[in-house]
Amino acid sequence: MxxxxxxxxxxxxxxxxxxxxxxxxxxxxxxxxxxxxxxxxxxxxxxxxxxxxxxxxxxxxxxxxxxxxxxxxxxxxxxxxxxxxxxxxxxxxxxxxxxxxxxxxxxxxxxxxxxxSIDTCFLLMGDMSQRLRGLIAEIDNLSLQSGTCRVASYLLKMAPEDEDQFRLDIPKGVMASRLSVKPETFSRILRNLQDSGILSIKGAQVTIHDRDALEDRAEGLT
Amino acid sequence: MxxxxxxxxxxxxxxxxxxxxxxxxxxxxxxxxxxxxxxxxxxxxxxxxxxxxxxxxxxxxxxxxxxxxxxxxxxxxxxxxxxxxxxxxxxxxxxxxxxxxxxxxxxxxxxxxxxxSIDTCFLLMGDMSQRLRGLIAEIDNLSLQSGTCRVASYLLKMAPEDEDQFRLDIPKGVMASRLSVKPETFSRILRNLQDSGILSIKGAQVTIHDRDALEDRAEGLT
The missing domain is CATH 2.60.120.10 (Jelly Rolls)
Incomplete structure (x- = not known):
């Protein structure tokens, strides 16, 4: 016990x-x-x-x-x-x-x-504080993971099969909200995808450089 | 302040x-x-x-x-x-x-x-306990959301464009682990997809009944 x-x-x-x-x-x-x-x-x-x-x-x-x-x-x-x-x-x-x-x-x-025993209470509050912070960090991490999957899936759907360049004429804010991703997380995801060389974005113009890697992101593999 | x-x-x-x-x-x-x-x-x-x-x-x-x-x-x-x-x-x-x-x-x-003030400590521990439980529930929820996105993306990639029936000859445990989804979450996701009429699974045979809805799941829309 x-x-x-x-x-x-x-x-x-x-x-x-x-x-x-x-x-x-x-x-x-x-x-x-x-x-x-x-x-x-x-x-x-x-x-x-x-x-x-x-x-x-x-x-x-x-x-x-x-x-x-x-x-x-x-x-x-x-x-x-x-x-x-x-x-x-x-x-x-x-x-x-x-x-x-x-x-x-x-x-x-x-x-x-x-x-x-106030001493025991203090130790307990200390552990609880740390645990709370750990869980908040885990939630941030999961939100990023889940958001990356959704953004990658969406881009794969929008990209024509045989064409690596396409226009996305939907404002970023609208896209983020449609995919239920917070605006700052959405920017972070797009930055990550660009920094990894998977795609580049210029205005409304999206160019996919590595479709396999984008599929991997949609499946949570990195 | x-x-x-x-x-x-x-x-x-x-x-x-x-x-x-x-x-x-x-x-x-x-x-x-x-x-x-x-x-x-x-x-x-x-x-x-x-x-x-x-x-x-x-x-x-x-x-x-x-x-x-x-x-x-x-x-x-x-x-x-x-x-x-x-x-x-x-x-x-x-x-x-x-x-x-x-x-x-x-x-x-x-x-x-x-x-x-042990009374204040008790109120604080009560609030922390509740917050901890709330965050754990949020993590469960996000894991399910993120897992659903990954499983849906994977199935969409495996499904031939013009064919709604296909075989998945990979054991479920392997698929779950490849997609970094816990086995119990993976079963829950497949059950949800089947209960919603989006697909059905018989052994290794997968039949997609509603490809649009499966795409929606990959984009976090429900």
Whole structure:
């Protein structure tokens, strides 16, 4: 149990005594596919770490349709924010999407333990800050990757089969927005493609120098 | 100044008195393009909120090459994790990539203020937890988007111009890995394409029912 918990940043910085205390109050749960864990409105007295499987968090709309809020996969926790924010009830339903294994932790006890140790809270906030920055960098990176794929696909479609020069009479801003790429990311992508010698752009005139390389970009290969 | 700070989760939950104290000790800085802010090894006594512009965080490799660690854009902070983790020195160089405006905050004073208020720390940890989950969901979503684009581009390249049926004699696992898509994401993408009626797959036999829609997927339109 401790071995599972230590993988997660909420537990990684606990002292051995704190980790023992958390583990003593923790329970290992197994859920079958489709089995509910808690319902919207239930008292939020525990939070969960997903050891394996996937947990669907969902809510019913006023019309009675299910809206999936999140799918939590192995290595992540859920409902821990409620512990910090003292949310009294779960705002969502939680159901296993596939057979899943969870560790369930006593929220009140865990929060009391953190309240006793500002040092642990500081380490936790430090780790969270770093993780946040790492994720933001990953998102930038993925946006660039995804945008490059879309721009390359679009250019390949617009380029005549047997002709490497063509005019693009659509303003760049419109093209960016049509492909759902932020203007600054769009400029960066076009600059990258030109710097790599794949194409050149002069005004509305596009010249493709290396169609294979452009196809590779559309498939995420570089 | 307070108006800028309140946009960020580190400050959003401060009491009015705490925010006043932080703002009193804060300074507004303007940097020109290329102007350095601090160097690797300098004492880490302040952290920063980017109001506008972009700050490059970089390190020199043992060979003397610059390695960019991160580019921090408006609305984000940097060096705040050092405050929590009590890092004594900046581990990177910080330089303005473009003309930039920053708020600089006294780390020791800010940390002392948080140490006096476990309640504020709890609110902050709650917000950070929620933000982390939000970013993880965004990454899942972007990975799916980017993977869909790559898979669609690949299928369009493999499909003969005038023929909607073709064989793909490459195992799915190999195809996923070639396109840098995780196997479970790859299955999800193929299922989506089939459920939308865009194509069907039977063994190695792929039939494209709607080439325009497949092109739209390659361009991120849905």
């Amino acid at each position: 401790k071995h599972h918990l230590q993988q997660h940043l909420l537990f990684a910085r606990l002292t051995p005594a704190q980790l023992d205390r958390a583990a003593q109050r923790a329970r290992l749960l197994k859920l079958d596919e489709g089995q509910p864990l808690f319902a919207q409105g239930d008292p939020a007295d525990r939070f969960f770490y997903v050891v394996s499987g996937q947990i669907k968090l969902s809510r019913l709309s006023p019309e009675g349709n299910e809206k999936v809020i999140d799918i939590v996969s192995a290595g992540n926790t859920f409902a821990e924010a409620l512990m910090f924010l003292e949310g009294p009830a779960y705002p969502v339903n939680a159901t296993a999407l596939v057979p899943s294994e969870l560790v369930s932790i006593d929220s009140r006890d865990f929060a009391a333990m953190l309240r006793d | 307070k108006h800028h700070l309140q946009q960020h989760l580190l400050f959003a939950r401060l009491t009015p008195a705490q925010l006043d104290r932080a703002a009193q000790r804060a300074r507004l800085l303007k940097l020109d393009e290329g102007q350095p802010l601090f160097a690797q090894g300098d004492p880490a006594d302040r952290f920063f909120y980017v109001v506008s512009g972009q700050i490059k965080l970089s390190r020199l490799s043992p060979e003397g090459n610059e390695k960019v660690i991160d580019i921090v854009s408006a609305g984000n902070t940097f060096a705040e994790a050092l405050m929590f983790l009590e890092g004594p020195a900046y581990p990177v160089n910080a330089t303005a990539l473009v003309p930039s405006e920053l708020v600089s905050i006294d780390s020791r004073d800010f940390a002392a203020m948080l140490r006096d």
